[in-house]
Amino acid sequence: MAANRAKWAGGLALAGALLGLVFAAYSTSDYAAHLDRQIHAIHCSFIPGAPVDSGEGNACKTALFSPYSALFRQSFWGGVPISLFALGSFGFFAGFALFVLLGGARTPKRALQFMGTIGLTPLLASLVMFTISAVQLHAFCKVCIGIYFSSGLLAAAGLMAWLALRDDASQASPRPPGSALMLGGWLAALGAASVLPALVYVSTLPDYRPMMSSCGKLAVATEAHGALVKLPTSSPVQAVTLFEDPLCPTCKAFHERMVVEGVFERLDVTLAMFPLDNECNWMLDRTLHPGACTLSKAVLCGKERARAVLEWSYAEQETLRDIAKTNPKALRERISAKWGADVNACIDEKDTTVRLNRHLHFAADNHVPVSTPQMFLGDKRLCDEDTDLGLKYTLAQLAPQVLP
Amino acid sequence: MSEATQQEATPSLANKAGAALVGSLVGAVLVLGATLSVRGMVSGAADRMKHPEAVKKELAVAVADDTEAPYCTPAFKTVLQRVLNACGLVGSESRRGCQPADVKTFASISDEDFNALFTPLKDRGAVLMFDDGKDDLDPDGRKLLEEKWLDRKGARYFFVVARASKKGNVDMNRALSHRRANSVMLDLANAFHDPDLDKQVGLLWLGNEFAQLGKDWCEWPTSREKKSCSPEAINRSAFVSWVDCRL
Numbered sequence: 001m002a003a004n005r006a007k008w009a010g011g012l013a014l015a016g017a018l019l020g021l022v023f024a025a026y027s028t029s030d031y032a033a034h035l036d037r038q039i040h041a042i043h044c045s046f047i048p049g050a051p052v053d054s055g056e057g058n059a060c061k062t063a064l065f066s067p068y069s070a071l072f073r074q075s076f077w078g079g080v081p082i083s084l085f086a087l088g089s090f091g092f093f094a095g096f097a098l099f100v101l102l103g104g105a106r107t108p109k110r111a112l113q114f115m116g117t118i119g120l121t122p123l124l125a126s127l128v129m130f131t132i133s134a135v136q137l138h139a140f141c142k143v144c145i146g147i148y149f150s151s152g153l154l155a156a157a158g159l160m161a162w163l164a165l166r167d168d169a170s171q172a173s174p175r176p177p178g179s180a181l182m183l184g185g186w187l188a189a190l191g192a193a194s195v196l197p198a199l200v201y202v203s204t205l206p207d208y209r210p211m212m213s214s215c216g217k218l219a220v221a222t223e224a225h226g227a228l229v230k231l232p233t234s235s236p237v238q239a240v241t242l243f244e245d246p247l248c249p250t251c252k253a254f255h256e257r258m259v260v261e262g263v264f265e266r267l268d269v270t271l272a273m274f275p276l277d278n279e280c281n282w283m284l285d286r287t288l289h290p291g292a293c294t295l296s297k298a299v300l301c302g303k304e305r306a307r308a309v310l311e312w313s314y315a316e317q318e319t320l321r322d323i324a325k326t327n328p329k330a331l332r333e334r335i336s337a338k339w340g341a342d343v344n345a346c347i348d349e350k351d352t353t354v355r356l357n358r359h360l361h362f363a364a365d366n367h368v369p370v371s372t373p374q375m376f377l378g379d380k381r382l383c384d385e386d387t388d389l390g391l392k393y394t395l396a397q398l399a400p401q402v403l404p
Numbered sequence: 405m406s407e408a409t410q411q412e413a414t415p416s417l418a419n420k421a422g423a424a425l426v427g428s429l430v431g432a433v434l435v436l437g438a439t440l441s442v443r444g445m446v447s448g449a450a451d452r453m454k455h456p457e458a459v460k461k462e463l464a465v466a467v468a469d470d471t472e473a474p475y476c477t478p479a480f481k482t483v484l485q486r487v488l489n490a491c492g493l494v495g496s497e498s499r500r501g502c503q504p505a506d507v508k509t510f511a512s513i514s515d516e517d518f519n520a521l522f523t524p525l526k527d528r529g530a531v532l533m534f535d536d537g538k539d540d541l542d543p544d545g546r547k548l549l550e551e552k553w554l555d556r557k558g559a560r561y562f563f564v565v566a567r568a569s570k571k572g573n574v575d576m577n578r579a580l581s582h583r584r585a586n587s588v589m590l591d592l593a594n595a596f597h598d599p600d601l602d603k604q605v606g607l608l609w610l611g612n613e614f615a616q617l618g619k620d621w622c623e624w625p626t627s628r629e630k631k632s633c634s635p636e637a638i639n640r641s642a643f644v645s646w647v648d649c650r651l
Binding site: 282 | 424426427429430431432434436438439440442443445446448450451452456465466468470471556557558560598599600
């Protein structure tokens with residue numbers, strides 16, 4: 001009975017570890033692909049090997065570009081993805097599970113105790129990440145869920161290992177205890193396995209510093225009519241100009257990233273609205289974000305509440321986008337209900353149209369790419385790649401004073 | 405230890421050692437394999453970053469710019485460019501506007517061809533009409549001018565082409581059309597206090613010497629829709645329009 005339980009524990013742990021290894025490998029591969037500073041589609045399926053998904057609402061993309069997907073972002077471009085640690089530890093657990101599976105009744109007690117205790121750590125890490133997904137990201141990445149599930153299998157195997165140990169009490173031939181030193185050895189091996197992929201990853205990273213200043217400058221630093229918006233922040237130390245679209249998901253993620261990293265409050269922000277909506281923006285032959293012109297005007301009309309209106313647009317972005325696509329009148333009602341009739345009326349005023357037009361001409365005068373978000377540190381444009389994965393590293397290099 | 409017990413213990417020890425060996429080897433192979441593949445992924449990304457041509461061609465991003473409308477033909481842009489160069493919008497800060505002699509020289513085209521260039525602007529522009537011998541805009545003229553000015557969209561340049569009717573002599577009409585052009589400019593300056601006005605407004609005054617408008621221009625949006633329009637009346641005017649061309 002105890003031998004069987006131990007074998008089941010080993011088998012279950014092996015399945016969990018191998019599955020976790022596969023999901024961690026996909027996650028790592030998606031992350032590492034972006035180290036070339038290009039845009040790539042991302043795997044997001046419960047089925048390993050399923051095609052990549054390039055959709056804007058891809059939860060795995062949300063997770064990957066979130067501040068929680070990597071460590072040491074300030075020291076390395078893109079940071080060290082946490083999936084690397086999962087990759088190494090699942091590899092170790094696969095080997096350890098095989099040892100328990102093959103050892104069966106002769107597997108030392110220490111090994112089962114180790115599996116029952118340390119086998120829970122992937123689940124604890126998964127619980128932390130699950131909580132972050134639920135509370136901070138409001139999105140559950142399928143590849144991440146695959147890793148959570150694999151960790152759950154390992155934890156179940158650990159529980160089974162404890163049951164096997166309990167059954168030993170009633171066995172005629174006792175299981176060998178094993179040396180206490182083995183615990184230390186396994187722990188060291190787990191630690192080494194967990195950090196080895198990360199160490200190799202870091203040592204192979206190219207030098208990104210020469211790329212950081214290669215994305216242009218603001219040719220016209222100020223808008224002659226004073227049409228741009230100043231966003232209030234608590235302790236501004238660095239002037240930046242942002243080009244943003246209230247209905248652009250990447251802008252939302254970028255804004256949230258800066259807020260979470262503690263960077264935003266240290267910026268002296270000049271905001272240029274750049275809605276990707278051809279209702280007002282002549283630079284597009286089709287509308288990417290219907291309703292973005294209206295919400296951009298709402299930000300302008302918000303006056304001293306401009307930041308609040310922008311952040312509300314980001315917070316309610318999915319709902320507002322859905323409403324704007326089907327019922328522009330309902331979008332106006334939402335704005336009126338939240339920000340008052342004055343703001344709603346201001347949206348229709350000619351002055352507001354002219355002001356928004358000036359924002360767009362500011363973009364045209366500077367020949368910025370037709371994309372959002374864009375950030376200029378002083379007059380120097382941050383490359384798009386440096387506003388997502390490489391943000392913290394880039395800021396550490398170019399404007400360390402904005403990092404807390 | 406009895407012989408029987410020794411015989412039992414030997415295979416179990418061997419099993420245990422074998423299991424540990426297999427487990428260790430498999431674990432090591434998996435961890436090393438994963439590590440090497442990570443190294444390969446990062447190196448591959450570094451190579452793509454150093455040689456991005458193929459990838460970047462596919463991902464060329466549009467650049468923000470002024471509107472380029474279909475009517476911006478090479479002939480139109482040639483005249484436009486000459487107007488901008490000759491009339492003080494580009495480069496020189498010392499002069500504003502072009503008079504008939506300048507236009508005749510730089511346009512290098514016939515009156516009809518010159519007017520035909522502006523035909524596609526029918527929906528974008530308007531004709532502001534003046535009283536006989538006068539250069540001040542009436543309230544309807546000002547209203548239409550300001551509406552057109554505010555409807556800038558993606559245009560960079562605003563053209564004002566002032567004329568005078570055939571009535572009177574050439575010198576008087578040249579001066580009159582000049583005053584009409586200035587009157588439009590002054591109204592824009594007073595209404596909007598736009599610091600970029602000088603960089604945006606191209607002034608041309610043609611008197612009655614060049615490119616007179618035909619009666620068909622009475623069909624264009626004018627500031628006197630309700631009044632009768634004649635070939636003389638339509639030339640007592642300033643044509644205004646944003647021009648949606650990149651230069």
